[in-house]
Amino acid sequence: MMNRNILFSICLLFFLFLMILAGCATKATVKPGTSLVTPEKPGTGEPGAEQPVPEKQPEDPYRQIEELVTAGETGKALRVFENSIKEKATSEDLSLFGLLLVSDGKFEEAKAAFLESLALDPGNTEALYNLALYEGLSGDTKKQEEYLRSILAGDPENADAQAALGEILLDRKKTADAKQVFTDALALDQGSISARMGYGSVLMAEKNFMEAAKEFSAIIAGSPDFMFAYIDRSRAYQGLEKFGEAETDLTAAIAIDPGYAWNYLDRGRLRVNRGKLYDALGDFDKAIELDEDNFFPYAYKAGILDDLGRVDEAVAAYRKVLELRGDYYFIYAPLGTLLYMRNQWDEAGSFFAKAYEFDKQSFEFVLLAGLCYKRGGNNTKSGEYLTKLLPTIPRESLYYHVARFLLEPGYDNQAIYYISKEKDENMKTRMLFYLAASYVQQNRISLAQTYLLEVKDKSFPGMIEGRLAEWELAELQSPSISGN
Incomplete structure (x- = not known):
């Protein structure tokens, strides 16, 4: 899918094309001396029996092209140009031909047409301007600037060239x-x-x-x-x-333009912020329909499905994001959270570990990864992972002591002591979750529930530990306790 800058430049070329074409298009003319009014028979006032038939004038190809382009028939317009104009094309005609080719997505051929136009008339400012915009479409802003400054050197009052130069400066x-x-x-x-x-x-x-x-x-x-x-x-x-x-x-x-997918994406994001989740979901689905290779709408769709509690669908959407853009690390933690809630411990741990690789200051991802491996029964993997990363965690932080708790079965009392001394209530709440989740696995249900309830009650929006605490409590109320 074309990005905004490319499509915007094409739109400007298209508007320019229509303006130039309107100037070239002429109405069908009548051969001099020929009247389109049927002459009267002398002395009778009646139409004559024998009257000259007006010659049929050939249809103006410029007018044909204008009508076809307006109707969206660019391919047919190109054929009219090639059949009726190209053989004896002037510099101005070739500039128009280049604009037609741009409208049809034939950018390399368009460049050749603009260059040919300049070869016929080096002073053709329109061709030079079109070539400058073409270079902008291609991403060569240095070459684009050269063409624009060349125009302005000969025509300092060329407003279009001034504006295009302004866009380059703004991008810089x-x-x-x-x-x-x-x-x-x-x-x-x-x-x-x-x-x-x-x-x-x-x-x-x-x-x-x-x-x-x-x-x-x-x-x-x-x-x-x-x-x-x-x-x-x-x-x-x-x-x-x-x-x-x-x-x-x-x-x-x-x-x-109902076919421009980015508008649905932008409206969907706006609707999410306005709390119109179902309307936003429809926008993201439409964006996907129009451009199934763009990972952004899948990512936003996954977030909405997650908010709506449609976990399986959310996981599928997140996986699609990874299929299209495997290094989009913003979804690693959300996906790890959902996989935790599906008891897919090893994969959940791997995504939390990946999240930490992209955000080395978020030590909670280390704890979550180690916890997941442990909950999945892979104590060896959990121990090796935490042992490797423990030296990277500041020793004075609660993260360090909770990591040691996950590593060392006898470190409970020390971890609880440091948590009780913590002045940051949010940090204290988050760290209690790791104790509680470990106690669930140890079947110390009463103590686990006490801590989980405290975490649930004191959590804030966006706190992974708070969400997982709520899930753990729901699981404890089910007929069987998961993860033991």
């Missing part, structure tokens, strides 16, 4: 320079979509969301079908905490 985090360039471009052409979008992006970077929203609104007023103005205004509204308006704008963007 040169916000002040970009703002000045966009301001200059708008002074030259108030109607430049790219300049106003860029200026709005600068305002977003400055967190001036109110003024940014006004800029995007101005674009929408003049070009109501320009999707990216709605997307960026949605971002501005979110900055203003106008979440309803933000969702409305994303819905409008989807209506303009």
Whole structure:
């Protein structure tokens, strides 16, 4: 799936294409001296019996191309160009041909057309600008900048080139320079979509969301079908905490291009934040339908399914994320948590261990991995893992003493002593879980329940230990105790 920057550049090329094409398209003309009105028979006022038949004028190929492109028939438009124009194409024609090829996704052929256009007329600014945007699409911003500065050297008042240069500066985090360039471009052409979008992006970077929203609104007023103005205004509204308006704008963007998967992803994320989980789930499913190779919607879908208690479906979605992006470490801990709750101890431990590899300051992952291996009956693996990592844990921390508790059966009293002395209530609560879970395995149910209830009552949102404590309590109330 194309990313936003590429698609945005293609949209700008497409708008430019339509404007240029409209200038080239001409209405069918009548041969000089030929009337389309049937002459009257002299002296009778009646239509003559023998009248010259007007010659049928060939259909204007530019008009045909314009109509086909507007209808989304780019392939047919290309064939019209190749059959009717290409043989005697001018520099301007070849520039149009390149834009057609871009619209059809034939980028390398488009570049060749732009270069051929410049070969015929080195002063063709439109071809040079199109070539600059092509290089931007290809990711070669250095070459793009060279072309743009070449345009501006000969035409300092070229607003489109100014705006494109501003985008490069903005991408390089040169916000002040970009703002000045966009301001200059708008002074030259108030109607430049790219300049106003860029200026709005600068305002977003400055967190001036109110003024940014006004800029995007101005674009929408003049070009109501320009999707990216709605997307960026949605971002501005979110900055203003106008979440309803933000969702409305994303819905409008989807209506303009129902096949652009990122809009469903963005609306789904917004709906999650608004607590509209089922609506968000529908958006993520649609994003997956449109682009099944993008791992992001699977990750968000898994999170929702997890929140809804649909554990098996959540695990399946997390596994799909790993299939598409195995190093997406943000899901290691959530997946490890769900596998713990399915008694899949060894695999759960491996994911907590992986989570620690990506976050060396989260020592709870070490404890969770060691606990999982132990709960699965693999004391050797648990011992080897904890022994290896114990030296990396600060000795003055509770993590260290709880790790020793998991390693050494006789370390209970010391661990309990250090936990009782801990002033951080959240830390104390979390560490009690590891004692309780170990006591479940040792069948010391009464003591385990006491600690689990305390952890459950004092846990905070997002605390893995609190969630697992709640699960452990539910398991203890079931006919058989899992994990013993």
